[in-house]
Amino acid sequence: MPALFKPLKLRSLELQHRGWLSPMCQYSCDPDAAPGVPHDWHLMHLGSFAAGGAALLLAEAAAVNAEGRISPRDTGLYNEAQAEAWERITSFVHRHGAAGAKIGAQLAHAGRKASTWWPFSGNHGTVPAADGGWNTLGPSALAFDGFAAPDAMTTEQIREVVADFAAAAVRAVHAGFDTVEIHGAHGYLLHQFQSPLTNLRDDEWGGDEAGRNRLMLAVVDAVRAVIPDSMPLLLRISATDWAEGGVDLDASIRLAREAAARGVDLIDVSSGGAVAHQRITPGPGYQTGFSAAIRKEAGIPTGTVGLLTSAGQAEHAVATGQADAVLIARAALRDPHWWLRAAFELGHDIGWVPQYERALPRRAF
Numbered sequence: 001m002p003a004l005f006k007p008l009k010l011r012s013l014e015l016q017h018r019g020w021l022s023p024m025c026q027y028s029c030d031p032d033a034a035p036g037v038p039h040d041w042h043l044m045h046l047g048s049f050a051a052g053g054a055a056l057l058l059a060e061a062a063a064v065n066a067e068g069r070i071s072p073r074d075t076g077l078y079n080e081a082q083a084e085a086w087e088r089i090t091s092f093v094h095r096h097g098a099a100g101a102k103i104g105a106q107l108a109h110a111g112r113k114a115s116t117w118w119p120f121s122g123n124h125g126t127v128p129a130a131d132g133g134w135n136t137l138g139p140s141a142l143a144f145d146g147f148a149a150p151d152a153m154t155t156e157q158i159r160e161v162v163a164d165f166a167a168a169a170v171r172a173v174h175a176g177f178d179t180v181e182i183h184g185a186h187g188y189l190l191h192q193f194q195s196p197l198t199n200l201r202d203d204e205w206g207g208d209e210a211g212r213n214r215l216m217l218a219v220v221d222a223v224r225a226v227i228p229d230s231m232p233l234l235l236r237i238s239a240t241d242w243a244e245g246g247v248d249l250d251a252s253i254r255l256a257r258e259a260a261a262r263g264v265d266l267i268d269v270s271s272g273g274a275v276a277h278q279r280i281t282p283g284p285g286y287q288t289g290f291s292a293a294i295r296k297e298a299g300i301p302t303g304t305v306g307l308l309t310s311a312g313q314a315e316h317a318v319a320t321g322q323a324d325a326v327l328i329a330r331a332a333l334r335d336p337h338w339w340l341r342a343a344f345e346l347g348h349d350i351g352w353v354p355q356y357e358r359a360l361p362r363r364a365f
Contacts, residue, residue: 001348002315002319002343002346002347002348003018003315003318003319004017004018004019004311004314004315004318004319004326004342004346005017005018005019005343005346005348005350006018006318008055008301008324008325010179010232010265010266010301011229011230011231011232011265012230012231013102013178013179013230013231013232014100015055015056015100015102015325016055016099016100016350017055017099017339017343017350018055018318018324018325018326019053019054019055019314019325019326019328019338019339019342020054020055020056020057020058020303020325020326020327020328021046021049021054021056021057021058021327021328021329021332022058022305022327022328022329022332023058023059023060023061023106023181023183023236023329024060024329024333025060025061025070025074026041026042026045026060026075027070027071027073027074027118027119027120028041028042028073029072029073029074029075030073031072031073031132032132034081034085035066035072035076036062036063036066036069036074036075036076036077036078036079036082037075037076037081037082037085038075038082038085038086038089039085042059042060042075042085042089043088043089043092046059046089046092046093046103047089047092047093047096047097048336049332049336050092050093050096050097050098050101050103051096051097051098051336051337051353051355051356052098052332052335052336052337052338052339052340053098053099053101053337053338053339053340053342053343053350053352054097054099054101054328054332054338054339055099055100055101055102055339056101056102056103056104056178056179056325057093057097057101057102057103057104058103058104058105058106058181058234058268058327059075059086059089059103059104059105059106059177060074060075060106061074061075061106061107061108061110061183061188062074062075062076062077062082062086062105062106062107062108062168062172063075063076063077063078063108063109063110064076064077064078064107064108064109064161064164064165064167064168065078065109065161065164066078066134067109067114067115067134067135067136067137068108068109068110068111068114068161068164068189069110069114069115070108070110070113070114070116070188071115071116071117071118071127072115072118072127072132072133073118074110076168077105077107077168077171077172077175078164078167078168078171080171082171083171083172083174083175084175086105086171086172086175086176086177087174087175087176089103090103090175090176090177090178091176094176096353097353098339098340098350098351098352098353099339099350099351102178102179103176103177103178104177104178104179104180104181104234105168105169105172105175105177105179105180105181106180106181106182106183106236107165107168107169107172107180107181107182107183107223108183108188108189109161109164109165109183109188109189109190110136110188110189111136111137111138111139111150111187111188111189111190111192112136112137112138112142112143112144112147112149112150112189112192112198113136113144113147113187113188114134114136114137115127115133115134115135115136115148116147124146125146125147125148126147126148135148135150135151136148136150136151137150137151137152137153137157137189138150138151138152138153138189138192138198139152139153139192139193139198139199139200139201139205139206139215140152140198140199140200140201140206142198142200144187144275144276145275145276145277146276152201153205155203155205158205158215161189161215161219162215162218162219162222163222165182165219165222165223166222166223166225166226169222169223169226169227170226170227172227173226173227173228173231178231179231179232179233179234180223180227180231180233180234181233181234181235181236181268182216182219182220182223182233182234182235182236183236184216184219184235184236184237184238185236185237185238185268185270185271185273186236186238186270186272186273187238187272187273187274187275188273189215190215190216190219191216191237191238191247191273191274192274193205193206193212193213193214193215193216194212194213194215194216194247194255195212195241195246195247195274195275196212196245196246196247197241197243197245197246197274197275198274198275199212209251209254213255213258216235216255216259217258217259217262220233220235220259220262220263220264221262224262224263224264232265232266233263233264233265234264234265234266234267234268234303235259235264235266235267235268236267236268236269236270237252237255237256237267237268237269237270238252238270238271238272238273238274239252239269239270239271239287239290239291239294240252240271240272240290241271241272241274241275241278242271242272242278242279242280243274243275243277243278243279246274246275246278247274249290249293249294252269252290252294253293253294253297253298256294256297256298256300257297257298257299257300259300260298260299260300264300265300265301266300266301266302266303266324266325267291267294267295267298267300267301267302267303268302268303268305268327269287269290269291269294269302269303269304269305269323270287270305270306271287271290271306282306282307283307284307284308284309284313285304285306285307285308285313285316285317286306286307287304287305287306288304288306288308288317288322288323289322290304291303291304291317291322291323292320292321292322292323295321295322295323295324296321301324301325302323302324302325303323303324303325303326303327304317304322304323304325304326304327305326305327305328305329308326308327308328308331309328309330309331310342311341311342311343311345311346312345313326314326314328314342315342315346340352
């Protein structure tokens with residue numbers, strides 16, 4: 001059996017294989033009629049990947065409060081209407097997915113990168129209040145280039161955000177999600193507190209590395225405390241800021257060790273996003289080395305993501321111990337049945353949904 005298609009168990013969650021869907025924001029909610037509420041587009045979007053053979057689908061970032069949305073069109077898990085809409089989607093994935101598809105919620109707060117125009121709006125930067133925008137929050141009053149400056153959070157606001165993550169996790173469980181991922185990457189709020197490039201605080205929530213990691217780990221503790229012991233907890237991090245003086249791989253290994261000790265079951269390893277002056281040299285599998293190092297040095301399962309497009313790449317990443325799972329994003333947008341294709345190319349069968357079995361001649365692709 002190809003390494004990519006060997007089962008993986010995290011706590012009591014049994015996944016048929018290690019090919020997963022990475023979270024991808026769709027910026028498709030109706031900000032006027034139903035802010036933060038996923039609808040038919042999200043059902044179609046995620047349902048297609050479930051039928052396409054992904055073993056685990058990580059849904060797009062769901063904000064833990066209204067101010068935490070990246071854009072006015074982002075999804076949320078901060079009220080019951082949103083949770084009920086997500087339940088329709090999780091139920092669909094469970095009923096109709098190939099490969100015993102499971103689905104996870106990604107809980108997020110965008111911090112100083114909130115209240116921005118969605119990519120296909122024709123605009124850029126911060127959405128003004130007249131167009132539905134809002135004041136943003138961050139660890140310090142430092143703006144991301146091209147965005148409005150946030151307000152530095154008070155201690156009370158920080159504690160409220162921790163509580164919001166926990167409340168959103170409870171809603172995720174009630175909505176039928178199989179796992180929860182905390183979004184601590186890509187320059188969003190938790191990463192903003194972690195990075196010395198964006199956190200200039202001198203209180204308990206800043207200063208040295210322990211202070212800067214405090215919010216991330218407080219959220220881990222709060223979420224772990226409210227989800228079932230049987231449910232795995234995932235944490236997405238940026239392994240490096242790709243900028244001098246920022247988070248580096250060694251710091252991420254130390255964070256991963258702490259997270260594992262507090263009940264995180266897998267680190268979803270990405271990178272970048274904290275600052276606009278980052279210098280990334282992307283290429284096929286350019287982040288797998290970060291995943292491999294964290295997996296080895298922190299002793300925790302990892303997922304890898306980033307310009308992994310072929311079955312051979314994904315198989316190599318798992319077979320050589322660079323990661324325990326491979327998350328696909330843009331390649332899945334191009335081919336929603338990426339996992340069925342990959343299994344075929346690697347000489348394996350993960351089982352097609354019955355409605356599509358007629359597409360399975362001797363050579364399906």
